[in-house]
Amino acid sequence: MAKAKKSTSKKAAAKPTTKAVKGKVEPKAIVPVALTSTQNKSLEMVQRNQDKIMSTAENMLKLAFDSGQRLLKLKEEITKKFGRQWKVWSQTDGNLPIGYEQATRYMKLASNPAQFALVDATSIEDAVKQIEHQLKPEKKVEADKQKADKRAQKVATAGIISNATIEEVEQCNDIEELRGLITLAEARIEELQEADNAEVDSDADEAAAEADEAAAEAAAELV
Numbered sequence: 001m002a003k004a005k006k007s008t009s010k011k012a013a014a015k016p017t018t019k020a021v022k023g024k025v026e027p028k029a030i031v032p033v034a035l036t037s038t039q040n041k042s043l044e045m046v047q048r049n050q051d052k053i054m055s056t057a058e059n060m061l062k063l064a065f066d067s068g069q070r071l072l073k074l075k076e077e078i079t080k081k082f083g084r085q086w087k088v089w090s091q092t093d094g095n096l097p098i099g100y101e102q103a104t105r106y107m108k109l110a111s112n113p114a115q116f117a118l119v120d121a122t123s124i125e126d127a128v129k130q131i132e133h134q135l136k137p138e139k140k141v142e143a144d145k146q147k148a149d150k151r152a153q154k155v156a157t158a159g160i161i162s163n164a165t166i167e168e169v170e171q172c173n174d175i176e177e178l179r180g181l182i183t184l185a186e187a188r189i190e191e192l193q194e195a196d197n198a199e200v201d202s203d204a205d206e207a208a209a210e211a212d213e214a215a216a217e218a219a220a221e222l223v
Contacts, residue, residue, distance in 0.1 A: 029092040030085060039077065042070040047097040053124075061109070061116075064124050068110025071103050108132075 035043070049063040075086045082089060090100045108128050109116050115134040121127040133140035172178055 028088075030082060030089045030095070031092065033081075033095075039074060042074055043097060046070055050098050061119065061121065061124065061127055064106045064127075065109045065113075065116060067098075067103075068106035068108070071107050072110055075107070 046067045049067045053060050053063050075090075078086055078089050087100060090096045090103055096103060102124075105124050105128050108131060109124070112131050112135065115131040116127070118134065119127045119130045121130055129143075133143070169178070169181070172181075
């Protein structure tokens with residue numbers, strides 16, 4: 001009697017499942033999966049680039065662009081495996097060596113090489129913003145308008161403070177120096193307030209003395 005053959009069907013690749021939370025369907029975290037050697041090497045390079053980015057500003061944008069290219073390729077492969085679950089996969093602990101938001105910035109640089117070539121920035125955030133302004137000039141117009149409005153509001157609030165002083169404060173990147181300026185300004189305000197209060201007290205004393213003198217003169221006339 002022939003023995004029944006054991007099933008040889010392969011176990012299907014794990015798919016992200018969902019659970020209901022207060023009426024919403026939210027995806028569960030996608031656990032770390034076995035990646036190919038090429039994919040692992042890409043993630044190792046992303047980690048190495050990240051270490052360099054965090055330790056020095058030199059070639060920062062170039063390294064971020066390289067990481068972005070690798071992440072775009074990885075996103076394409078993960079999407080083929082899990083569907084439109086890149087965000088869930090990348091936010092699951094153990095899958096990416098960097099945060100989802102930072103990865104998105106790198107990918108934004110790599111997705112727009114022509115615009116990236118025209119970027120003149122000292123930070124990744126500024127580079128992303130410049131790319132967005134190139135793609136949508138109206139955003140830059142709106143950003144410039146908001147900046148001008150804020151500046152006008154500062155000038156109006158500052159009153160007698162000169163534009164040169166406001167510009168000097170805006171361009172200062174040293175937090176401790178700005179805090180020192182605040183402390184100095186507060187001390188000067190207290191000094192002026194004390195002087196004003198002393199002057200008011202002096203005027204009040206003088207007025208009281210004059211009133212007493214006038215009362216004395218009136219009393220003398222009655223006598």
